[in-house]
Amino acid sequence: LAPPISLGHNTSSAEGVERLYAAALAAGATSVSEPTVREWGGTSACVADPDGFRWDFVHNPNFRVDPDGMVHLGEA
Numbered sequence: 001l002a003p004p005i006s007l008g009h010n011t012s013s014a015e016g017v018e019r020l021y022a023a024a025l026a027a028g029a030t031s032v033s034e035p036t037v038r039e040w041g042g043t044s045a046c047v048a049d050p051d052g053f054r055w056d057f058v059h060n061p062n063f064r065v066d067p068d069g070m071v072h073l074g075e076a
Contacts, residue, residue, distance in 0.1 A: 014043035
């Protein structure tokens with residue numbers, strides 16, 4: 001049974017998802033889902049750390065944060 005919390009990390013590229021996924025596995029995490037291109041156009045992967053907490057690594061090409069902190073969830 002997974003803990004009732006999942007931690008998310010947004011990356012600036014699909015390659016970032018792959019790098020974090022590989023680093024997590026090398027550090028002792030187990031795979032929940034491999035890096036996969038999703039139907040919404042982004043890439044995501046999920047691992048469980050040794051304590052069972054799930055970490056989601058996600059690249060959403062339509063998500064960005066401006067230098068002033070303004071978040072954009074739709075297309076550029």
